[in-house]
Amino acid sequence: MTVLSPEQLRALRILAGSAAGTTATLMLAQGFNIEMLVDLVREELASATLESSRAGDRTVEVTRLWITEAGRRIVQDPNKAVEILPGLTRRSLAKQSTSDTFTAATDLSVGERVFLFCVGSDTDWQRAGVVGDNVEAAIVKGLVNRDVDGTLTLTTRGQAVLLALLRDL
Numbered sequence: 001m002t003v004l005s006p007e008q009l010r011a012l013r014i015l016a017g018s019a020a021g022t023t024a025t026l027m028l029a030q031g032f033n034i035e036m037l038v039d040l041v042r043e044e045l046a047s048a049t050l051e052s053s054r055a056g057d058r059t060v061e062v063t064r065l066w067i068t069e070a071g072r073r074i075v076q077d078p079n080k081a082v083e084i085l086p087g088l089t090r091r092s093l094a095k096q097s098t099s100d101t102f103t104a105a106t107d108l109s110v111g112e113r114v115f116l117f118c119v120g121s122d123t124d125w126q127r128a129g130v131v132g133d134n135v136e137a138a139i140v141k142g143l144v145n146r147d148v149d150g151t152l153t154l155t156t157r158g159q160a161v162l163l164a165l166l167r168d169l
Helices: 006-016 024-029 034-042 069-076 098-106 110-121 132-140 156-166
Strands: 046-055 058-067 144-146 152-154
Touching: 006 034, 006 046, 006 058, 006 069, 024 034, 024 058, 034 046, 034 058, 034 110, 034 156, 058 069, 098 156, 110 132, 110 144, 110 152, 110 156, 132 144, 152 156
Parallel strands: none
Antiparallel strands: 046 058, 144 152
16 A cells, blocks of 8 residues: 655646546646556546547547546545555565566666556557567566457566556656
């Protein structure tokens, strides 16, 4: 269990003040980083939807963030502890070698980090510009599993590495 950072609380307050949700682009423009926003979604304090919007004769994909009921409860009482991932806490993930997890996290390329984030947040990695080499690297490194249907999921190690990347938010 962990307590949210002041920056996470600020993000939740902004989301709570927007009945129509807020685009990820606007949140980034306000100084939030994508990893922190993903953390809020993974903690189920916010949700994200991918929307299509027309800009002239172009279709643009926009990620819209919404506060969840759990997020509203945290805004009302910021001292509440929340679980990081369903069924997993930082403490349970800490059983893995911390130095191994940290090394694995810092050794990832930018593309591999983006891919890990996309799999962890159920975001379309192809639309995020991730190339196949990054997908293969994450699978080979044991961070992601691909089932027979092609569905990608984070392994427990992949979850720990993603949390290591996000831990200092």
